[in-house]
Amino acid sequence: EDGYRLWLRYTAPASGVAFTPSNIVTGCDDPSPTIRKSLDELDIAFESLTGSKLPRGEAPGQGALVLASAACNDGFAQTDRPDVSGLGQDGYTISTLATGDGDAVLIAGQSDAGLMYGVFDLLMRTSRGEDVRGLSVEEAPSVDLRLLNHWDNLDRHVERGYAGQSIWNWHLLPDFLDRRYEDYARANASIGINGVSLTNVNADATVLTPPYLEKVAALADVFRPYGIKVYLTARFSAPMELDGLPTADPVNEDVQEWWQAKADEIYARIPDFGGFLVKANSEGQPGPQDYGRSHAEGANMLADALEPHGGVVMWRAFVYSAEEPEDRVKQAYTEFKPLDGAFRDNVIVQVKNGPLDFQPREPFHPLFGAMEDTPLALELQVTKEYLGFSTHLAYLGTLWEEVLSADTYVYGQGSTVAKVVDGALTGEPLTAIAGVSNIGSDRNWTGSHFDQANWYAFGRLAWNPEASAERIARDWAALTFSTGPEARDVIVDMMMASREAVVNYMTPLGLTHLMGTGHHYGPAPWVDDLGRADWTPYYYHRATKDAIGFDRTQTGSNAIAQYAEPLRENWSDIATTPDELLLWFHRVPWDHEMKSGRTLWEALVDHYDRGVSQVGELKVHWQSLEGAIDRERLREVSAYLDIQAKEARWWRDASLAYWMSVNGLDLPAGTEPPAHDLGYYKALEFPNAPGQGE
């Protein structure tokens, strides 16, 4: 149990396999690669679950598993298959098929990919101990493009990666195809992911050269049968860097022709290429503003090159201008809102979940709802850059559920981010969710066993943004640890509490961006002198002797004006601002009386203490699983929880020591003082922490 098999372990559930089909029947004389992969998966699964593969049958009969897709129904013209045409490309049903000699289980998809998703669903249910006879499942994804974004460099370094090197071995591609590529595709397909952007958003134009496109094409060939398209990050200055053009100005005809020719070249090798993901004019990346052009002009130029081939541009809204703004969290809205409606139909603007940067907690990004004529993709970070890397247990399902269920109120009550993103409110025909991958070359893929859950939850929420994080955790825990319900429930409880624990010991009460400079490892709230003020923790907390927090109301930066009513009004008033966003929106005196009756200072100390004790509880729960979980993973997770406990304490102590140095207040009676003085924490250095220099 080294974690390699992820949630596709196919070990018999504690309750036993409830139903083993007598045979598998497909309606295809000549099955497509996708159907062949589905049959392979059924073989892998049933061999592992029951000890033997299912035999193939000729015609549907009692107890059979029948696979049918609209693209492949040769044998089933006479049977009354459910009508799946309304379910869209990727939808499927699992139902009962009455045959001459009894009932069979039928999986029907509109496309072969839809059928494959149905096969995975059936296998997951079977692995969890469910009886799949008599089911009536009708499933279709609410979002069209469900993408992983790898931040992988061509030298195999992964930006913000905590799971080893990139799984793409560019040096050995296209000749050597690591078995991992296929297992990666299986895992993605099993949770509905249908696109992968292979390269870092801080892009290297080299990937657009012919030798690299050949490597990309080799990966695309592996992924295609699993319904997965490849995308690439496009460096805006590529025409200059690769072919010596004097400019990359999007209105220049030579530049436009260069990109058109590049698109033609890509599609000649990869006919189903997904498109480009672009980070432009952000953190030093080149972009259209270098030539006085807007984001829309830049995006549209690329979109025009891809359009004849059916490709899309995912243009990121994570920007901040060269001049320091008065409030960095306002920037994306300020730049993109005026461009609403100016983008081509095949452009999606990709927006991070919050207006800052993947923090343990932020309010939702105000662009959601605000762009009425522009499709918006939601970008989530699966890798835990700001939540303790892969060592801290932090299940992100709850963070993402919080964002997706947040009400923007733009179209009236119930205008959740989920409904904006899946197009239900906007009517946008193009919908997308992207997750910054946490996958690397580590044997367990994600650097820790529990971080596999974040990959899994990302796929499930991209398929259905209204799915429950707890339900997803339950499914994952059962599949990954294959336990009886008691142990599973312990694991689920740990997962459900874990993200709030991180918020408590890192950034409670709406504090944000307090992490160490560059690598983001550990606390550094005292840092106040970097190249730009908006890179420093001080900029975000502004703590002085009297007060702490960032005033984003009308009396401050007025970032609050980017939200709709009644949020604007609620969040303008301390009394109606939820505690968890308090210091995000307000500058609050240390002795302010909280809703609980305590002072702000007392409440803050309490959150840190709670975070530390929550990690202690995680450890106790985990130890209780001894005997119920394999020893290998029990031991590995245990060691990581020890690291987390130590680092939670470090976060608490260093933060408290610093706040006390600013506010001059004593700790509330009975509170344990920090283990060291502030100087100790400030002197800690981590020159080799992952992410240093990124």
Ligand code: BDP
């Ligand atoms: C920040 C990361 C940085 C990324 C950037 C982005 O620190 O490494 O390049 O986001 O999203 O969170 O472009």
